[in-house]
Amino acid sequence: MNGALESEQGTEQRVNINVPISGQKIRNALLQKGYLASARLSTSLAMMLHLKRPLLLEGEAGVGKTSLAKTLSEIDQTRLIRLQCHEGLTVSQSLYEWNYQRQLLRIKLMEGQSEQAIEEEIYSDKYLLQRPLLEAISQDKSPVLLIDEIDRADDEFEAFLLELLGEFQVTIPEFGAIRARSIPHVILTSNGTRELSDALRRRCLYSYIDYPDAAHELQLVKLKLPQLKAQLAGQLVQFVQKVRRMQLRKVPGVAETLDWAEILMGLEMNSLDQDLELLESSLVCLLKYQEDLQALDSNKLSKMVATVV
Numbered sequence: 001m002n003g004a005l006e007s008e009q010g011t012e013q014r015v016n017i018n019v020p021i022s023g024q025k026i027r028n029a030l031l032q033k034g035y036l037a038s039a040r041l042s043t044s045l046a047m048m049l050h051l052k053r054p055l056l057l058e059g060e061a062g063v064g065k066t067s068l069a070k071t072l073s074e075i076d077q078t079r080l081i082r083l084q085c086h087e088g089l090t091v092s093q094s095l096y097e098w099n100y101q102r103q104l105l106r107i108k109l110m111e112g113q114s115e116q117a118i119e120e121e122i123y124s125d126k127y128l129l130q131r132p133l134l135e136a137i138s139q140d141k142s143p144v145l146l147i148d149e150i151d152r153a154d155d156e157f158e159a160f161l162l163e164l165l166g167e168f169q170v171t172i173p174e175f176g177a178i179r180a181r182s183i184p185h186v187i188l189t190s191n192g193t194r195e196l197s198d199a200l201r202r203r204c205l206y207s208y209i210d211y212p213d214a215a216h217e218l219q220l221v222k223l224k225l226p227q228l229k230a231q232l233a234g235q236l237v238q239f240v241q242k243v244r245r246m247q248l249r250k251v252p253g254v255a256e257t258l259d260w261a262e263i264l265m266g267l268e269m270n271s272l273d274q275d276l277e278l279l280e281s282s283l284v285c286l287l288k289y290q291e292d293l294q295a296l297d298s299n300k301l302s303k304m305v306a307t308v309v
Contacts, residue, residue: 022046026075035064035071036220044207045072054165054186056150056201059209062253065189068209069146072185079143081184083132085153091160095133095170103127123174133164137180145184150200151193158200165203214241217257224258228265235272236261238308240286243296249289260285273309276302 026049027042037045045068048055057065073080083094103122110118130138136145150158164170168180188204190196212220218237221228240257252260263285264272272279280301287293296304 029075030068030071031223033071033074034223035068036216036223037068038216041068041207041209044205048187048205049185051205052168052183054188054204056188056190056196056204056206057209058190058192058206060211060251060253061191062255063209063211064254065187065209066146066148069144069148069187069189072187073144076142076144076185078141078185079139080146081132081136081143082146082148085147085149085151085157087152087154089153089157092131094131094157096131096172097129098123099127099129134170134178136184136186137164137168137170137178139184140181142182143184145186147186147188149191150188151190151196155197158197162199162203165200211244211251212254214238217241217254220254221257221261225261225265228261229270232264232270232272233261235305235308236264239272239304242304242307243286246295248287248292248295250287250292252286252288256286256288271309272305276305279305 023039023043023046026045027037027039030037030042044055047053057068059065069082070080106122106127107118110121128134132145136143147161150161165186168183169177171177211217214237217240218233221233221237222230225233237257240252240260244251260282263282264279267278267282269275269278276298280298283293283296283301287296
């Protein structure tokens with residue numbers, strides 16, 4: 001096999017890890033990029049880099065799983081390659097497919113040549129269209145491979161991933177096994193919509209990202225929006241913490257907290273009780289279903305605000 005890919009035989013794996021593997025150093029590096037990680041999560045990242053193992057991140061939507069992968073790629077100044085999982089995801093969408101039009105054109109141009117010569121030509125990597133998984137193991141420098149929302153993919157696709165996650169290689173029938181040029185930093189995320197297999201979990205390190213407590217969330221709000229008034233920042237974080245304890249269809253995540261904080265700042269509010277009607281209108285940033293907005297009606301809103309101001 002020639003070109004950008006290398007077959008299993010005679011290939012030496014090259015690993016480039018330019019980020020620090022100390023948990024505290026990683027935590028500091030993430031913080032410099034605006035991502036506030038817990039000590040446990042930072043240690044999990046350090047172990048992922050040291051052991052060259054995939055890291056499975058579970059947690060509710062909006063707690064920062066996907067943004068962690070993006071931030072890690074910024075720290076390492078390497079590519080972020082993302083595979084967004086969904087029901088019915090196929091090998092051709094995630095790994096590779098052939099450029100059939102170019103192959104057919106080449107076959108016509110090679111009329112009269114042997115079948116073996118034609119096959120060797122059309123099944124070379126110049127006719128191969130790389131999809132995220134194959135692209136990730138074809139890089140000279142280790143990229144960050146984000147396999148996002150793996151729980152949305154089918155069991156069959158999850159089983160297909162096991163070779164990549166366990167051996168950092170993939171098998172293409174026309175080529176055989178193809179090993180990674182450099183081992184990617186693999187992060188898988190799951191929102192827990194279905195149970196993942198023991199086989200997949202066994203190949204990964206694991207970390208759970210929960211909703212932040214009040215102190216952690218306040219620190220994050222101040223980090224992202226340093227111009228936000230301290231009084232308002234404290235009030236809105238306490239309010240969001242109370243909202244998360246309600247029975248809602250969609251509990252607001254950190255992203256919603258930051259959006260709401262930015263809107264309140266744009267509305268020039270200094271305190272949550274400054275204008276309750278305007279505050280109620282702004283809740284569309286925090287709550288994303290009509291029944292959740294109805295659960296936090298004017299009376300409920302007024303009582304909750306009174307407890308945080």
